[in-house]
Amino acid sequence: MGRSRVSIHLLGEPREEADACLQGLLSQGFAADRMLPQDIAAAAKTDILVVTGQYRPLSHTPASLSKLVGARRDRTILFLSGMAPDHFSVFERAGFSFINVTTDETVKSLVGLIAQVDPHAVYSASKAAAMRASMSNKIAHSVVDLFTRLRANPVAPALEDSRRQQRAMSELIGKSPMSVWIDLIQNYHDGTAQHCSLVSGYTLAFARALGAGERQSGRLFDAAFFHDVGKAMIPLDILDKPGRLDPDEWEIMQRHVIHSYDILSRDEDTSGEIARVARDHHEYLDGTGYPNGIKGRQIDDITRIITICDIFAALTEKRAYKPPKPFDEAYSILMSMAGTKLDPDLVRLFEKVVAECVGGRRPVASAA
Ligand SMILES: [Fe+2]
Ligand SMILES: [Fe+2]
Structure with missing residues (x-):
């Protein structure tokens, strides 16, 4: 049996931003979809979660995101727009290692982060x-x-x-x-x-x-x-x-x-x-x-x-x-x-x- 394909699940608002990411990933051959927070538990352990959309300091706290993704932190990418540099380290300290720390919000830069989490996902x-x-x-x-x-x-x-x-x-x-x-x-x-x-x-x-x-x-x-x-x-x-x-x-x-x-x-x-x-x-x-x-x-x-x-x-x-x-x-x-x-x-x-x-x-x- 070969290894099953890794899926990329996109979470976040506004919908248009997440959809733009989704289209980009699909066009590059990724198995990707939008996911609602309540469905995270049903995703395979090997899948990758991407929290995307506009960064909102009040709702996007390390505590709330840790609660949201649970033990999947090491397969979670924070791909939020408008996050200030001093917040990166706060999330890193909370165990999030894959954060878009650039102003490049294109799919290319997301693919770069996916490759860090799991090169196999990018290759397949x-x-x-x-x-x-x-x-x-x-x-x-x-x-x-x-x-x-x-x-x-x-x-x-x-x-x-x-x-x-x-x-x-x-x-x-x-x-x-x-x-x-x-x-x-x-x-x-x-x-x-x-x-x-x-x-x-x-x-x-x-x-x-x-x-x-x-x-x-x-x-x-x-x-x-x-x-x-x-x-x-x-x-x-x-x-x-x-x-x-x-x-x-x-x-x-x-x-x-x-x-x-x-x-x-x-x-x-x-x-x-x-x-x-x-x-x-x-x-x-x-x-x-x-x-x-x-x-x-x-x-x-x-x-x-x-x-x-x-x-x-x-x-x-x-x-x-x-x-x-x-x-x-x-x-x-x-x-x-x-x-x-x-x-x-x-x-x-x-x-x-x-x-x-x-x-x-x-x-x-x-x-x-
Ligand atoms: Fe070489
Ligand atoms: Fe070489």
Whole structure:
């Protein structure tokens, strides 16, 4: 038996505000409804309650809301408009951890909070929306096309420089099956969202170079698109630190692979392969990677492919702590890792992707 779907129950007045939230959630694939206070007891324990509408200091007190939701406080979101900042801490002290503390009252920000309560609810919603749209293959092809065009434009090798191209990319991502997750990451950390897109682009190009069929390419695309989803749980000051991470920060950063695995393996509709790649994409053949230091044959082919694309993307994109590296130099670095850390045959074959990036010529070796 698979896990049953989490429902989101909206409580609050005025009705129009709650209805706007409800419509937004339904359109994103959530199982959501409006609920009357007297029906709370009948809701499943795994459901999520959202107290919404206008904040009214007299009726919305920690005591009254605690009484209303009882033991479900840890699955309750306070999504009230007009709450003053000094009230947030009063509610936090009363055990409410999920409060909209921003002035952003759009469904996006509600989805961000739902993801904190239960990432599975967000992921299964994105799946449901995708099933409804049933267009994942079309999207994969559009991304390939867009990526080909991006690569053809030598001024913008990485995606970060062109607003127009970025918009085109997010439009596609918006229709993709993973839209909600990607929305979440995009809201949280633009750099990671762009990185996931770039790794997916390189991966599809690599799949083509390897002669993969449509099904195989689809598997690779999914694995690439999701590989860093757990970075949504890493503090921004670590993700964006302009300098070297200290040992404690590095340890936290490394946890993104475990977060990704946890998020992805909870979903019964996602193949275990996607979660496994997310967990293992920083492992190296010689056992010097993380999180488990597995080596050689323990690392499967699909992970070896994603790892190469991930490193190449990380090198060729701009990060808070470094400028982008030229394609030739990035490929030289991959070459220097071939045999010890990376699959040497795959690195050799990746040359075709690099050649596409540099206008069809062979990459020039440089001292890595
Ligand atoms: Fe990663
Ligand atoms: Fe990555």
